[in-house]
Amino acid sequence: MTRVSEAPVGGKAKKGGAGDLVEMAWDPITRIVGSLGIYTKINFKTKEVAECYSTSSIFRGYSIFMKGKDPRDSHFITSRICGICGDNHATCSCYAQNMAYGVAPPHLGEWIVNLGEAAEYMFDHNIYQENLVGVDFCEKMVRETNPGVWEQAKRTEAPNAGIHGYRTIADIMTSLNPFTGDFYREALHQSRVTREMFCLMEGRHVHPSTLYPGGVGTVATIQLFTDYLTRLMRYIEFMKTTVPMHDDLFDFFYEALPGYEQVGLRRILLGCWGSFQDPQHCDFKYENMSDWGRKMFVTPGVIVDGELVTTDLVDINLGIRILLGSSYYEDWAGGEKFVTRDPLGNPVDERHPWNQHTIPKPQKRDFDANYTWVMSPRWFDGKDNLALDTGGGPIARLWATARANLVDIGYVKATGDSVEINLPKTMNLPETKLEWKVPQWSNTIERDRARTYFQAYAAACALHFVENALNEVRSGNTKTWTPFEVPDEGIGCGFTEAVRGVLSHHLVIKDGKIANYHPYPPTPWNASPRDSYGTPGPYEDAVQGQPIFEENPPDTFKGIDIMRTVRSFDPCLPCGVHMYLGNGKVVQKRHAPSMLNSPE
């Protein structure tokens, strides 16, 4: 449950009655990409997390070293921001460059980008869900944290056993055991096949070699799409059993642990910046962005309290605010403003990425003041700076697409309350319809469930893209790239969905060189610290106040419910998590000292 803490973080450990609060931290958090630490205070009497702080231990400085470089290098450089979804950055950068250079790729080029990006979603969600998150739900983990739940799982028949072949919920959990579980290994294998699909389109995973502003260098032949399609159909067959299996597993948690919906629950504040351009409509002109944004095959949108506030990419763009809050940077207020008005004449805020300056100020970590390298992106709705989260990507994407009710390509169809995914016949399984319904909560289980469904959604979209690409090639349109010139002055912005959520790139060109470049990936949104107004970031907010269901007492406590919540957001920062107890009580032989208290 959401609860904003008023108490300063760095206060002394509370003694006596308040001594029920035990400090616990996990740094580094493993099984994510990057470095994240989570620091908490837990009340073991009420079984609740009282406070939570999220910190990142790495600074690299992209916005700084990109200054003065050739703008055409930006997708090569920004791809290196992320080692699991770098291609999303490369794609987003090409979108921003297309806008700045006034170029649109040939339709075929755009279908190829969509196919590459679809493969990335299929790969990345798959490996993350089954090989990283799945371990939190595997036999070994459940036995160590909730032996009672394990016993119940052994007795519980899996409702969809007829489809996926695992008789009980315990059998599903066993199949998720690291390395020895058969589903764990099958998923690893699928993660490679989908990366082959990716490499067919974008050359090299994860930093593509064939993406350029103006299109792609990929040589489009019939064979290229045959190679992709055959692999895609095998993946679709895999999804037909994977989705019902995960439904069984996740539903079981609600059943076995009444109240589990409270875990990771937060106010529904979701952002999605849209994904997969439709080349029939997208001309990359800012002036037309509201229209072509709504034609994307994943609809952009901001969702507040369950309802859609906007689907307009121009609104989304103008609402972005970067607050410093508790991070290690100096404020840029009063600095040079690069863009005062957007191409439509709307005023652009000083705290908008187009006008941001990045001024690092390395300093000691202090939970009373500044404690992370992550800034706080927020979305201004005209009244408040909302701490939107991405829920790890899929939940926001499906929610926005369902509610906007704009997408209908047969293979996927929005209905207003749900998204239908229609998968054709495969080798061993008949035609299958899957339906993701807008859930009641934005919580840990629903974030994880949406991930499974979105894998199927991406695969279904890919079918549409292959058909369109093949039509182009069959009609003799094999051009994949449009020439362009770099202007002396220009601005651009790109919006897409990185695998784990919203991604924007903002570019300003002066004298033919990069004057300002600010990428905003999902993790700053999710992992942000308390901002300048004291509003905690989404991880902090979701963990803070959540109940604890783990059966272990403090000295063997693993924090599994907290780990599940943090991982449900699909954190992706070079970050991690340690574990220690406050009040001088040591859990492990070696432990990090009480980081939330100033050392005496």
Next chain:
Amino acid sequence: MAADSATTEREDVDEHGQPEVDVHVLWINAGLSCDGDSVALTAATQPTIEEIALGALPGLPRVQFHWPLIDYQVGDEFMDWFWKADRGELEPFVLVVEGSIPNEAIKSEGYWAAFGNDPETGQPITTSEWLDRLAPKALAVLAAGTCATYGGIHAMQGNPTGAMGVPDFLGWNWRSKAGIPIVCVPGCPTHPDNLSETILYLLYQAAGVAPMIPLDESLRPLWLFGQTVHEGCDRAGYYEQGDFTTEYGSPKCLVKIGCWGPVVKCNVPKRGWINGIGGCPNVGGICIACTMPGFPDKFMPFMDAPPGSTVSGAASVTYGKAIRELRNFTFKTVDEEPKWRKRGTKLLTGYKPPW
């Protein structure tokens, strides 16, 4: 708890119920990196990580990975292995470093990159301190990816952190206590199989069945980086005929639109990217020289033709000669890092620190 996610699952257990392990692999991903080399390793097929972890190859020692990307353990339980190694209680271990090493000496406080906390101060422990602590105790140090090997993207001109590669940090002539130089597997990211195969080689060397790993002057495994991209590129026929494209998306030679293949040491066009699929120039992507010590600075702007390649020449003879000259001339400079990647208290990258 005994087994990690990536532990060998063979049944031998010692008197404490811990699995018997011949070699530990300690992986620090907290350099300045994108974790792309960790991710790449999960894509390897020759061999796969399962094959290494489950001992599916003959003569392989029993190995336990302590690898943040997929580790079962979290937080202190995970960090414990690094502390054990620091105390000399973990023998033997291979240290894998991912990411470039920022220069922590150019500022008065705080950290650029850290891994775990110092029990004395409660502050994060810098990645460079971990290197100082663990490198002398390691059987071998493996730098994975171009950031860790030579600095890479984060060590670009104008960077604020003074980042450098592991050999810049430890010294190019550094040797482990077993006499093994730093082993560099560059690539941005590293080719999946190049990394898994090098790990395999080191494990065999640790088991005493393979001789000293053969490395070139930039510390790269010789059998992987002995040839140029150009020598392995299936577009060389077009190059031969002087048939160069000026547009992306063509099957012809890419040298005039930014391919640096002729002077770059990398086996990707030959090996493909995953399971033989994908690559760079072979599938239509210019070679941006991501394996090279001079990457990225000496190859930017990437989309311009490399110097020398603008020499007109429809006939391959003329062009071939130009290429050879370009090679001899440029080989040396592109195989060297820019000068600012080194230790010291001054930031030499061109960035003016505000702190």
